[in-house]
Amino acid sequence: MAVEQFLQTQNEKIRELYRGITNASWKAQTTGDKEWAQKVGEAQTQFRTYFSDKELYETVTSYLKMDNLSALQKRQLEALQKTLRENQLPKDILKELSQLSAELNHMFNTYAPEVDGKKLSANDIRNILLNSDDVQERENAWKASKEVGQVVEGKLLTLVRKRNEAAKAVGFDNYHQMSFKNQELDREEIFSIFQKLIDDSDKAFRALKAELDEEIASKFNITVEEIRPWHYVDPFFQEAPASEETNLDPYFKNEDLNKLTADTFSAMGIPIDDLYAKSDLLPREGKNPTAFCTDMDREGDTRVLCNNEPNAYWMGTMLHEFGHAAYFKYLDRELPFILRSPAHTLTTEAIAMLFGKMTQNKEWLKTFLKLEDSKLDELAPALEKHEQLMMLIAGRWIITFVFFEKELYENPEQDLNGLWWKLVSEIQLVNPPEGRDLPDWAAKIHFTLAPVYYQNYLLGELTSAQLHHYINKQVSDQFFTPEVGQVLNEQFFKLGSKYHWNEKIERVTGEKLNPEYFSEAYCKIK
Structure with missing residues (x-):
């Protein structure tokens, strides 16, 4: 297949997969519904499964060795190669990575800590730390803001280990090293x-x-x-706290x-x-x-x-x-x-x-x-x-x-x-x-x-x-x-x-x- 025809096919497929993720993700982030969080995981799994194709990876790699590529063709192939490289994994592992990530995001979006029987939102905690003169109230709010860490720690560490496994499968020491490479960062x-x-x-x-x-x-x-x-x-x-001189909040009140x-x-x-x-x-x-x-x-x-x-x-x-x-x-x-x-x-x-x-x-x-x-x-x-x-x-x-x-x-x-x-x-x-x-x-x-x-x-x-x-x-x-x-x-x-x-x-x-x-x-x- 000619490289331009190949790229046209890939662009159309990625458009379809991308929209599946963004639509489910927007619903998950704006509703907090677990059903949408699961759909995010499913959409991400579809995306990652498509890019786990070893034959597709080899095709992109071979195209990149061609001498007559245009600059636009080369940039597209490089982008494809990076995505493929990080997804060269068995489908069950890709599915687990996507589902774990979606579950954790849902936990973050829906967890509300309580202090003295009252649920605190992120804005509530922020307002206490900005404005309260009651040190005990401040300490309670700060500790409440950290509670979600204990809730997610186990699954998050599992996700970290799974990400490392994924990176090692494609020749990297760990996920961090692979991510820097894929982001074109030294x-x-x-x-x-x-x-x-x-x-x-x-x-x-x-x-x-x-x-x-x-x-x-x-x-x-x-x-x-x-x-x-x-x-x-x-x-x-x-963040830097505003002093009386630099507190601009009153100017935005109305x-x-x-x-x-x-x-x-x-x-x-x-x-x-x-x-x-x-x-x-x-x-x-x-x-x-x-x-x-x-x-x-x-x-x-x-x-x-x-x-x-x-x-x-x-x-x-x-x-x-x-x-x-x-x-x-x-x-x-x-x-x-x-x-x-x-x-x-x-x-x-x-x-x-x-x-x-x-x-x-x-x-x-x-x-x-x-x-x-x-x-x-x-x-x-x-x-x-x-x-x-x-x-x-x-x-x-x-x-x-x-x-x-x-x-x-x-x-x-x-x-x-x-x-x-x-x-x-x-x-x-x-x-x-x-x-x-x-x-x-x-x-x-x-x-x-x-x-x-x-x-x-x-x-x-x-x-x-x-x-x-x-x-x-x-x-x-x-x-x-x-x-x-x-x-x-x-x-x-x-x-x-x-x-x-x-x-x-x-x-x-x-x-x-x-x-x-x-x-x-x-x-x-x-």
Whole structure:
């Protein structure tokens, strides 16, 4: 069969399988019904079974050895090869992997911890950690947020071991190693970059965190040494708490988050408000309590799930998720279905993060929230300092997760609870609770829902910093303009996965991924 005819057949088959997964997954995430969770597992099994075909794998491998392939043909074949490689397993193992994953996702979506007989949602826990002055209430809420870890630990470790078996079956030491290969990431290079970020940010992070800890100690009338995880504003210390000066929640109390989001993207000539019709943006029992964006069909049906409340957190989340949505919406639909997706997870995260941070941005606050110049001038120094703390806390959290996940897959039989708190204390500088030996790490849904994904958040931040620097220096000193929107649309969104992710970054900014832009922006003492 000619390669072009072969690829056309594969594109049509993948389109069919892909839609089966996204439709079932959206129902599962928005209803919490176990029936849909099972259907997700069935759809994923169908997908993985199709790609377990050894003959198909050999055919793709042989085509890749041809000398006369076009660039588009080669990219499609490479994408097929990666998917095939990770699914060269017996059908019963593929089915078990899919079913385990679906069951775990259902457990996460439907588990609601109780404190004093009252069920707490993720928003309830977040509000307690943000606002409560009652230390016991905070501790109870924090511990409640971790309970799901004990519920899922057994099945999650089974899934980790099964994923490792799958990777070993196709020649890798473990699933983590295979995932980096399939994501076109050099594991040694990425971990080296992350270690350098720890080193480069050490003085600034320690200084800013010391200030934060002094404020927390004063607020709760304790010593710095007595601070524990529940004194911070989220269960994993992945966010910077707002001070009185930087708490923007009052400004959003009476705002329409949908309108602010739509206005932001419309100002840049990349409107997204048509995507609201099929999105699910308000909290409801049974639905996924977090937020995500999904491209349902790569034909324009892009949806966002949120659990919005009128505050700065959910405003930032809306801008983040609709950053993903804009990327999906404006992909070139003339591309083959296989390439009609972002060049890499990190490139779509870069766009999402670029927009998600705008709630701290002076230009955005003036243009869309209509804050007066005098108020912005008053807020600006504190917001700039808060953004640095926010980026350093987020960076340290991501690195903690990434370092732990590598160890998890390299040796799932080790003392994971102890390892978790060792990394948290060394990298995030958070004091562990005394005598605690529970799977707090397993309470983070990404170990289940998005394995070996988390590094892409920080790689996305590095790309975002580089892209923002390029736009500011080479395109426009004002961000929310049609000129900037055109650059993002034409040079970033439309190209899909036509090029390797690093080639794409180089084509847009003039150089491959360079962490120095992030370091310069956030890792220096100011």
